[in-house]
Amino acid sequence: MDTKKSIHGEWSSRTAFILAATGSAVGLGNIWKFPYITGENGGGAFVIVYLLCVALVGIPVMMAETLFGRRGRENPVHTMAILTKEANADEHWPYLGWMGMIAGVLILSYYSVIAGWACGYVLKAIDGSFFGVDAQGAKNLFMAFTASPLQLLFWHTGFMVATMFIVARGLSQGFEKSIHFLIPGLFLLLFLLVGYAMTTDSYFQGLHFLFNPDFSKLTGNAILVALGQAFFSLGIGMGAVMVYGAYLPKKVSITETITIIAVADTVVALLAGIAIFPIVLSNGLPLNSGPGLIFESLPIAFGNMFGGWLFGILFFVMLVFAALSSSIALIEPAVSWLVENKGMERGKACWYAGGVTWLLGFGSALSFNVGADVTVFGKTFYDLLDYLTSNLMLPIGGFCIAIFAGWMMGQAHSEAELAMAKPLHYQAWRLLIRYLATTAIFVVFLSVVGVV
Ligand code: PFF
Helix, strand or coil: CCCCCCCCCCCCCHHHHHHHHHHHHCCHHHHHHHHHHHHHCCCHHHHHHHHHHHHHHHHHHHHHHHHHHHHHCCCHHHHHHHHHHHHCCCCCCCHHHHHHHHHHHHHHHHHHHHHHHHHHHHHHHHCCCCCCCCHHHHHHHHHHHHCCHHHHHHHHHHHHHHHHHHHHCCCCCCHHHHHHHHHHHHHHHHHHHHHHHHHCCCHHHHHHHHHCCCHHHCCHHHHHHHHHHHHHHHCCCCCHHHHHHCCCCCCCCHHHHHHHHHHHHHHHHHHHHHHHHHHHHHCCCCCCCHHHHHHHHHHHHHHHCCCHHHHHHHHHHHHHHHHHHHHHHHHHHHHHHHHHHHCCCHHHHHHHHHHHHHHHHHHHHHCCCCCCCCCECCECHHHHHHHHHHHHHHHHHHHHHHHHHHHHCCHHHHHHHHCCCCHHHHHHHHHHHHHHHHHHHHHHHHHHHCCC
């Protein structure tokens, strides 16, 4: 097993892996979702819980998922089957790969709808819609846009076609290159927006909201949302990282690379928050605007800053690309499963997986307009899918990964894969994965179900 290479080849370098995995991690989750759920959940205290979830649960689980991938070197279902056999564990473990695949398709179905909004906003940026816009104008723009089922379905379709086109051409080809400019470009634009936020009269108020914890605002559900967001944002708990790990050369240190990726991912989310909240507050926008938050606030910045026309276009183009690099990771587990387990040709597998995802996306697209009143448990189709995937499937997936890595897999195997320089570091990881990660996820679940 030690000499096994991925049947798909390997990343050309450690940097290539870091860029691709960061491309998967950094996406709408950081720039669109983190600010809006932070707004909905009261700010500072939520952010602290989120950071703790990333550091103490997210990073150890992400390391575990990567090491599974590198050890198994195949799609998540196969990889889990191989590791299950090696560990002599219960034959049902490969279902973990299944759940991840399904979670990926479900997430992509609505992720693509939101990415479609970003596509639509590229056009709005180009045609000058943001010029001199105020809070009410930006809100009207967003409402008019999302009220149109046709527009949302059009962009959702376009985004899915682009995603499947790239996936059909194979994973690492060509794509590595585009990420080289994507991540640095995104950082630059976020810094620019932070610069603009500094010129508003609510900069410090925004920082206060984001970093000054008021624990009285923290609910049990907010903790679950923070945990779910840690999984969502890092892109873990569903096999995507396992797929990328399968391409990772043996010599590369998992600990170092995963830490770099997690830190970069977190910095992007925090920068987005630092840029957005001052704009929201200084324009009197509600903090809990929900999924529309960045679309209602950032146009004000672009419409009123120097060079805003160009920066607005660049920003939304970057956002679309960041979403693309995540979408590819979301669908890859399903596609590689169809290819490897069902013997399908890659192009055909993309049609199948992409087609199902695209159709499911209709439910989410319509839940922002004509289907807004269709609710189950008081949630729209989009809300329901988001809850099901981020707050249930990903944490359950993460829990199972932690159990498998900490309790099923032989210590010698995980130790060999992680190959840490200091035995103490390995022990720390093992403690976190065996006890802390598992207990934390379990307790958060119980508390939400009302048992604790
Ligand atoms: N991490 C991505 C984001 O924050 O937008 C979303 C995502 C990508 C989740 C890949 C899961 C995944 F496998």
